Amino acid sequence: MRAIDVRQIVKRFGNFTAVNGISFEVDEGEIFGLLGPNGAGKSTLIRMLTTLLPPTGGTALVNGFDVVKQANDVRRSIGVIPQAMTSDLELSIEENLIIYAKLYGVPRAKRGRLIRELLESVELWQWKDKQVRNLSGGMRRRVEIARGLVHEPSIFFLDEPTTGLDPVSRTAVWDMLRRIKSTRDLTVLITTHYMDEADKLCDRIAIVDHGQLVALDAPVKLKASIPGKNILEVSFSEAPPDWKVRVDAMPHVESVEATDNIFRIASDNGPATTLALMAAAQAAGVTVHSLSVQSTTLDDVFVHYTGRALRDAVQEASVTDSPLMLRRG
Amino acid sequence: MPRVWAIVEREMRRFRRSPFLIIVSLVFPLVQLIVLGYAMGGTVKHLKVGVVDQDHGLPAVRIRELAGAVAAGANTYDIVQYADPGAALDDLRNGRINGVLTIPPEFSRKVLTKNEPRVALIQDNTDNFVSASLVGNLGSLVAVFNEPATPVRTAGKVALDVVEVYPYVPYIQYLLPGSISMSIFMMVMVGGGIIYIDDKARGLHEGYLVTPITKLELIAGFNISGTIKAVMSGLTITVIGSLVAGIPDPLDPFRLAQLLVVIVFVAFSLISLMFLIMVRVTDPLMPRAIFGVLNTLLYFPSGAVYPTQGFPTWMQYLSAVNPFTYAVHAFKSLLLKNTPMTAIAGDLAYLFVFSIVAMSAATLLFKRTL
């Protein structure tokens, strides 16, 4: 049985289609990433999978249960961290977890031990009596991670758990997630718009844009699937006028973009192209100021499939990302 | 059922840690009780009445003497003598005096010839309370003037004997039932309206909705906790307000128990009303925006500050459906008249039916999805 099985799922808000016929499957034990800019439909998709929104069309099975017809069975078997920070600010860390343990009907005998284990694994046990109000954003997220697991779910949904956190807290959140996952049977579905995170953490990634699935595979395979395995960024002093044409003709070069004397060269063999370039520059008396060779990133993958850079797309603000999000509905 | 208590527990913990909210919702009805109680309903005293005597005959002197006697005794008004009617009218227009009593020339002659003698009261009628008081006082002064020295009641004249069933009720005590209802409403508004929508907007409810809690458990959790908060507030103001207003035997345990029953009914009916209004609202500004309007619509047409019999017809309809009206009536019966519960059975029945209707409608409108 697949942990998650999404079939042609659709969500419309009035005339607007937020999720447009997405299908994918997630295996048990996988960390599956949904990657896409704001407004791509990631939260809407997660909300349908976690029974918060009824789909307009299509179906989804979570743990083998239909998200519409067997909503309660789905709820019992999943843990969810919504995009907004939803921990109770006035309550202490431990109280937050206790309330949720009760809402999930965790037996009293197990409750204390589970809560302690979880708070220790997110390194908050020593702060358990502190009001959440007084915690940093990263610590609040960790409270929510512990809270989402308090009933030992087999699938964990996290909607942009690291958005808005500083780089150190982001790393801490990921480390903890990985550690928690290594000690239990857990399938994780996580959304993010940080490429580097998705790259390092996810077993497989689905790239979502404008409500549609544009690519789905393991990060390595996604990167291998697009032309240009390496990007060379080179800056020259006074390149001759026909320089661009000459670079384009060098071995393994797939495309060249030039602005002033800075060249961006896509190559399917970085080292070979670099050697040829340096030799040609020396022969022509052109000085190389700087040279860097990068492997393809998920950014390049995103550009390839959507025609625009993710870091630009992320800037397109979405109303649903305000902390006081108004949910119509 | 344990899930309901988890919601209630959470709400009560959140509530305890918001002392500012608690204080504001208790202080407001108390301040209103004390300020309104002393600002209104007192007897008007020391109004200034100018007297212009243009006659100077014996009957005119008698009028002036009577006026002087009232001024010295009841202090309702003070007399200022004017020789010049123009000066008196100027002072009236400029607000230095409240009325001018004019004894016209020929007054004495008309009294003696029984030719319809008149005195005139020219008054500043921009203030209803002041002018009603002046007209009343000077009217009885004229009546005294007309009476023979030793009044003989002819057998045919009817006299009205007024028997007061209850001890004199100062205005502050009259206001107390409204203030208790108000304190319950305040807590319903803050604890049940504002906090509810804020939590919803913050996404807290989204967290509840992914747990296996049912729709009815959620609704019960929110409304039981809201009712508990409102009852605590109502009970507090009942005790403090009774002490402040000087209700006899304020801590009589039997009556407090009866009052508690009414408070629970009122709290639940107002929570039901609030839940119905807020069930589909998502904007945190909404409860704040309707607060004042709702407060006015419930409080003033309820008979809390002015008898409902004085309302125009449309407002009497409003008053008839307003749960506040029944709340005020029930509190008034218990606090001011010490009636048994049977006297307020009708109020409790209305509040019960109102709660059931509002809560059923809200339950139908409540969605267990976003």
Ligand SMILES: Nc1ncnc2c1ncn2[C@@H]1O[C@H](COP(=O)(O)OP(=O)(O)O)[C@@H](O)[C@H]1O
């Ligand atoms: N309740 C709603 N009503 C109308 N439009 C909505 C609603 N929720 C989301 N949307 C719209 O659907 C699109 C996808 O939103 P969302 O799923 O939040 O994207 P993401 O999580 O990828 O940033 C956005 O354009 C958003 O404005």
Ligand SMILES: [Mg+2]
């Ligand atoms: Mg989102």
